[in-house]
Amino acid sequence: MLSISFSLGSHIAYHVPSLSLTGTGHQLQVDFEDGEHVFTSPDFELGTIHSMKDTPLLGRIIFRYTHSLEEGIVNITVCDEDYESADGMTLMTFPKGREDASCFERSSSAGFAADEIHRNGYWNTRSPLLPGASQLFKTIARDAARAMIEALAAKDDIILSIRTPFPEMPYEEYQQLCLVYRDGEFLCTYDQLDPLEFKGNFEIWDVFSQLDGTAQLPLNATFANVIGSTGDQIPGGGSWVRLWSRETRRPANTCASFGFPTSVTRCVRGARLVGGHIILQRTAQRVRRGSNSVRIIPICSAHNHTSFVNAMEARAERWVVVLKNYHNP
Incomplete structure (x- = not known):
C-alpha cells in the first residue's frame, strides 16, 4: 500500500x-x-x-x-x-x-x-x-x-x-489535425487530404486516440526504445519532442538518459534531441499496434538510433507523454 x-x-x-x-x-x-x-x-x-x-x-x-x-x-x-x-x-x-x-x-x-x-x-x-x-x-x-x-x-x-485535458483549439484548426485512414491504413492528416482522392473506405479519427496524459517515471527507471516506431503519426503535427514539451509544460534541453550507459556518453554531448518512443523494458522491442504501453521522452539521437537496443535510465528527465492506441486508431 x-x-x-x-x-x-x-x-x-x-x-x-x-x-x-x-x-x-x-x-x-x-x-x-x-x-x-x-x-x-x-x-x-x-x-x-x-x-x-x-x-x-x-x-x-x-x-x-x-x-x-x-x-x-x-x-x-x-x-x-x-x-x-x-x-x-x-x-x-x-x-x-x-x-x-x-x-x-x-x-x-x-x-x-x-x-x-x-x-x-x-x-x-x-x-x-x-x-x-x-x-x-x-x-x-x-x-x-x-x-x-x-x-x-x-x-x-x-x-x-x-x-490531463486536451488543449482547446478552433474547430477549423482541430479538423486539420485529424488523421485520415483508408481501408485500415494511415493515409494522411486531414489538411493534406486531396478531395479528389476521397474514395474508398475512409475513416477520420481525432487525436484523442493517441494522447493519454502525462506521467512521471521513477528515478533511474529502466526503459528501452520501441522498434518500428518510425512512421507513427504525431498528434498536432510538428515533432515528438515539441509535443512532449507542450504536454508536460517543460523545456526539452537534455537527454533523459544522459551519461548512461557510458558506451554512448561520448556521442550524447551535442547530439540532437528527439522525442523517443519508449517502453519500460531492458531491451528494445517491437510493440503491437493499439498498445497503451508506449511513452514519449526526450532522448538524444545517439540513444534513439536503431542500433541502440540496450537499456536506458530516467536520470536527467523523468516526465513522459503517454500514448494511447499506439500506431493505430
Whole structure:
C-alpha cells in the first residue's frame, strides 16, 4: 500500500452574516490500495453556518484513482486539476449531521450546475447570501488536487500518471489535425487530404486516440526504445519532442538518459534531441499496434538510433507523454 499526506483547506478567512470559514488548514493522509477506487476522506471542519444556529460546516474530499503494477512498478493514475471529469478532486460540504444537504465543488467543471444550484434549500454554496463561497470551495478542491500530485511526484519509486485535458483549439484548426485512414491504413492528416482522392473506405479519427496524459517515471527507471516506431503519426503535427514539451509544460534541453550507459556518453554531448518512443523494458522491442504501453521522452539521437537496443535510465528527465492506441486508431 502506498501512503502520502498533504495539507488542504483554505488559508483565507471568510465571513458574511450567514457563514464564517476559519481559514485553517488540515493534514490529510491518503492510502492507495490496489485496483480502481474512490477515495473518501474523513470529515474535517471548515467553519460555522450562522444562519443555521451556528451549525459546524464540514468538508470531505472525494476523488477516483487507479493503483496498478507495470513491470513490477506501482503506477498511480489521478486526474489533473483541470481535467473535466467526475473522477477528479471534489470537495463535499454539508452542515454537521445533514449529509442529505450536501453540496459539491469540483476542481474542474463537471456535472450540471443547475442541479447543484437547486440541490436543496437547507445548505447551498451558490446562494446569494454566500457571495464568493462556491469559488472559494472550488479553490480548495483545486489546491488539494495540486498538493496531492506534488506529494505523489515526490515519490521516486512509482509511476505517476496524470489524466490531463486536451488543449482547446478552433474547430477549423482541430479538423486539420485529424488523421485520415483508408481501408485500415494511415493515409494522411486531414489538411493534406486531396478531395479528389476521397474514395474508398475512409475513416477520420481525432487525436484523442493517441494522447493519454502525462506521467512521471521513477528515478533511474529502466526503459528501452520501441522498434518500428518510425512512421507513427504525431498528434498536432510538428515533432515528438515539441509535443512532449507542450504536454508536460517543460523545456526539452537534455537527454533523459544522459551519461548512461557510458558506451554512448561520448556521442550524447551535442547530439540532437528527439522525442523517443519508449517502453519500460531492458531491451528494445517491437510493440503491437493499439498498445497503451508506449511513452514519449526526450532522448538524444545517439540513444534513439536503431542500433541502440540496450537499456536506458530516467536520470536527467523523468516526465513522459503517454500514448494511447499506439500506431493505430
